[in-house]
Amino acid sequence: MRDLKGVFLVARGITLIDTDSGNLASVVCEADQACYAAKAAGRNRWRRHDRASNAVA
Numbered sequence: 001m002r003d004l005k006g007v008f009l010v011a012r013g014i015t016l017i018d019t020d021s022g023n024l025a026s027v028v029c030e031a032d033q034a035c036y037a038a039k040a041a042g043r044n045r046w047r048r049h050d051r052a053s054n055a056v057a
Helices: 024-041
Strands: 012-014 046-050
Touching (some): 012 024
Parallel strands (some): 012 046
């Protein structure tokens, strides 16, 4: 077996799910917005969607 080495870079988008979350589509949309903001910020970043201000923090 060959020695395989890899590097994984992760961007994460986070949104909170609670009773005010709405439907699944809106939750996924919020997480997508946060993920794209994390990717735009560079390697190994995470961003959280803030539902109160409808923005990524």
